[in-house]
Amino acid sequence: MILIDGKKAAAELREQLKQEVAELKTKYNKVPGLTVILIGDMAPSQIYVRNKEKSANEVGLKSEVIKYPDTVEENTVLEKIKELNNDETVSGILVQLPLPKHIDKQKVIETINPSKDVDGFHPMNVGNLSSGYESSVPCTPLGCYLMIKKIEPNLSGKKAVVVGRSNLNGKPMTQLLLKENCTVTITHSRTKDLKAECLEADIIVAAVGIPELVKGDWVKKDAIVIDVGINKTENGLVGDVAFDEVSKVAKALTPVPGGVGPMTIACLLKNTVECFKRSQI
Ligand code: GUN
Numbered sequence: 719m720i721l722i723d724g725k726k727a728a729a730e731l732r733e734q735l736k737q738e739v740a741e742l743k744t745k746y747n748k749v750p751g752l753t754v755i756l757i758g759d760m761a762p763s764q765i766y767v768r769n770k771e772k773s774a775n776e777v778g779l780k781s782e783v784i785k786y787p788d789t790v791e792e793n794t795v796l797e798k799i800k801e802l803n804n805d806e807t808v809s810g811i812l813v814q815l816p817l818p819k820h821i822d823k824q825k826v827i828e829t830i831n832p833s834k835d836v837d838g839f840h841p842m843n844v845g846n847l848s849s850g851y852e853s854s855v856p857c858t859p860l861g862c863y864l865m866i867k868k869i870e871p872n873l874s875g876k877k878a879v880v881v882g883r884s885n886l887n888g889k890p891m892t893q894l895l896l897k898e899n900c901t902v903t904i905t906h907s908r909t910k911d912l913k914a915e916c917l918e919a920d921i922i923v924a925a926v927g928i929p930e931l932v933k934g935d936w937v938k939k940d941a942i943v944i945d946v947g948i949n950k951t952e953n954g955l956v957g958d959v960a961f962d963e964v965s966k967v968a969k970a971l972t973p974v975p976g977g978v979g980p981m982t983i984a985c986l987l988k989n990t991v992e993c994f995k996r997s998q999i
Pocket residue numbers: 812813814815816837857858
């Protein structure tokens with residue numbers, strides 16, 4: 719069984735990006751810039767944002783975090799986004815989710831200029847991805863995709879089952895696999911026989927947020943299994959895949975933690991560099 723090392727894959731991607739940023743600096747005399755807006759003081763968001771900033775600095779990006787208290791007015795945030803849209807030194811804008819209830823998430827996402835939308839959440843990017851056009855791709859599914867491609871470069875004709883249909887993970891993951899000519903089944907909480915669907919799969923991406931849902935006897939021998947879940951339980955942090963059982967049947971599997979997580983942040987940096995490059999043309 720191949721234990722997919724997300725930390726190592728992320729370190730390799732960061733190294734590539736570091737070199738690319740250095741080349742861009744020589745060519746354009748400036749570097750890509752990432753601005754993160756963080757609202758409130760939720761601990762997980764604070765940790766994510768700190769990691770994003772650290773990684774951005776490591777590859778040589780210009781990085782800025784703008785913090786607001788959770789009482790900030792929606793309009794203040796929207797005006798700041800508009801200012802960043804017009805700031806040439808800012809290549810990518812990310813507003814950390816979740817947002818306080820009084821702030822309309824969709825309004826925030828749609829205010830970000832699609833060409834600076836490093837999350838790939840803007841409807842323009844969602845549409846471009848599903849039409850097969852160039853777009854920013856949400857960081858978590860992009861990281862999963864890169865790890866799958868490393869194990870299996872030719873995905874054409876493979877059966878892929880995506881468990882979960884969120885805008886953040888399941889839906890964009892499906893689009894990426896479709897582009898690779900996989901036959902993709904999207905499953906979710908109302909799927910009649912999830913086990914039977916998973917047993918058909920050459921590739922399973924589990925992104926539902928149910929601890930250890932995907933069991934060993936749900937997985938075909940030699941399947942590639944990607945675990946997007948991060949669930950806090952009495953037994954500590956676990957994914958959406960029953961790791962011990964599945965590791966006995968799968969060809970390759972991502973651990974939690976140390977699988978998808980590190981790649982997500984590295985892909986955010988990649989998206990920032992891509993946005994910068996497109997803006998220079
Ligand atoms: N919160 C948790 N994951 C994400 C993400 O990928 N993007 C943003 N903006 N917020 C998040």
